[in-house]
Amino acid sequence: MRELKYAILGLLNQKSMSGYELSAEFESALNEFWSAKHSQIYPELKKLTQEGMITYEVAISGHVLQKKIYTITDAGREDFLRWLAEDQPISPTPKDVFRLRVFFSGELTPQQRRSMFEGHLAQHLARLSYLRQQMNKFDTPPGSSSPEIGDYLVLTGAIMREETTCEWLKKCMDLAGI
Amino acid sequence: MRELKYAILGLLNQKSMSGYELSAEFESALNEFWSAKHSQIYPELKKLTQEGMITYEVAISGHVLQKKIYTITDAGREDFLRWLAEDQPISPTPKDVFRLRVFFSGELTPQQRRSMFEGHLAQHLARLSYLRQQMNKFDTPPGSSSPEIGDYLVLTGAIMREETTCEWLKKCMDLAGI
DNA sequence: ATTTGCATGTAATCTGTTACATGATTCA
């Protein structure tokens, strides 16, 4: 499916940048729905260059250190837009280790179950409060044609998802009688 | 992390069965949070047998056809229970292609955006109605020490997750002014 | 001087999917 390809093309379509900066984007902006390590990004950039989807020019940081600034080509933009507009079936529900453990949680003692749910709830509450704080970067909700609209929609979705996860965990503690 | 290993051990801890039946479990009971094809299951069963986590005996279906009925060993049960009780940090948010597309959706025309959200909403509503129907298998909510409690908790979670996804999609259409 | 961050790459390994391959059983 080459999804990493389109994540990279999408980012380069917003702004030319280096592999290092792309890497940072995956850890910040895309963090709630995609990830990629530099060891995966660099080879993909090489491949995309060979395929004519992107080009780069070498820039110098300081005196000697070289970095490659990648720019999307017309062919790359075309391919990206084609992918973006394609309609695609919903993906199968992703793997979730925690739910796997909950499925088997009947084998645990009540104390063990309690600590399992409590531990996860604490972590999800922390993530939720982080996401809500992220929301502050929007003084006012971006308009429907603002360049920030996508960012805003996914952040909204991430918050709703965490809220529901927290509610579910509370309900689990309740239903499992803890 | 060997998560498939523990999914298999967990199922065999409930009931001895063949690779084929395990495969069917992944497609039904575990469907909302785990999956595995037979091409991954059979080699894992071989490995678990070598490791002494499970054993099998050969049964005959009909006249000739052999099937291997796997049973968890004491060592396997111990290892499974150790894994289940371990406390573990929440997993990083899973990859989600649809959210990736929403993130870049500012590049689409309003009509394209509309069809993207509408298409997904329809599919998620269908899944939601399927899950709600699944809930009917519980005449009454299982008690906290019933063997069905894990199944019930994850189904509850799956429904809540789908409901939130649908709400989010509606909100997206609203915010994106469609 | 030392640590942290910038910057780029490859190798080994693990996980998972698709495709290849075979054959028996059951039901219509």
Add this chain to the structure above:
DNA sequence: TGAATCATGTAACAGATTACATGCAAAT
């Protein structure tokens, strides 16, 4: 007798993580 389902495996490939490997730049 043909199709669907039961039943088990391997091979090739794709996607992703961890570890290995190197070196400059900036700030303390």
